[in-house]
Amino acid sequence: MQSGMIPILKVGGILLASIQTELNDTSAQAFQQDVLKAIERTRSRGLVIDITGLDMVDTFVARILTDSGRMAKLMGTETVLVGMRPEVAATLVRMGFSMQGVHTALNVDEGMALLATLRSSRDGE
């Protein structure tokens, strides 16, 4: 079903994509397409992208990840990027890159919790 190698699982009402191998330009773009199709297919209202496994994120890949979040948002789905390593965060900030349009959290659990909060504050208090 998926063109890329990154597993995208449905957990509860949420999609969980765990990136375990370094992304190059091609695999990052394939991932973006897969994730959007998965949202359409599963009608999930939340997406967690786990990048704990990434030791390096260049600006191209960072842009693809944030763009994916913005695209998901246009489709009606909130995205949380989790597990960014300190070195990755430091590099991105030094390069003047901000992850505008996506939420961030420490790990998958926190990301799931954040999505639940966003959802309940949207659905009624």
Add this chain to the structure above:
Amino acid sequence: MQSGMIPILKVGGILLASIQTELNDTSAQAFQQDVLKAIERTRSRGLVIDITGLDMVDTFVARILTDSGRMAKLMGTETVLVGMRPEVAATLVRMGFSMQGVHTALNVDEGMALLATLRSSRDGE
């Protein structure tokens, strides 16, 4: 009553516009006028625009849709854009377009639910 070909139905207290045919510049502008007139006439406090049927949305049409949402907002009506396809979302983000001023949701049901929440959080508290 309506100058365009896009049906605008009143469902509950909400207007539902389901766009089934591709929009060109003229039909998009006619739709915008129709929607604003329908809001004035029906005094609906919520508007759902369903674009599931659109395989392509250029920036002109996207701008007309978001502008319609902003205009509706000025009239006191919240707009939720629902059913955006992955390819459409991808293209709009790549062109640097954001749907600022309108809410998004996965489908008509979610859009209706979101409007109900927005309304109750506005009416309550």
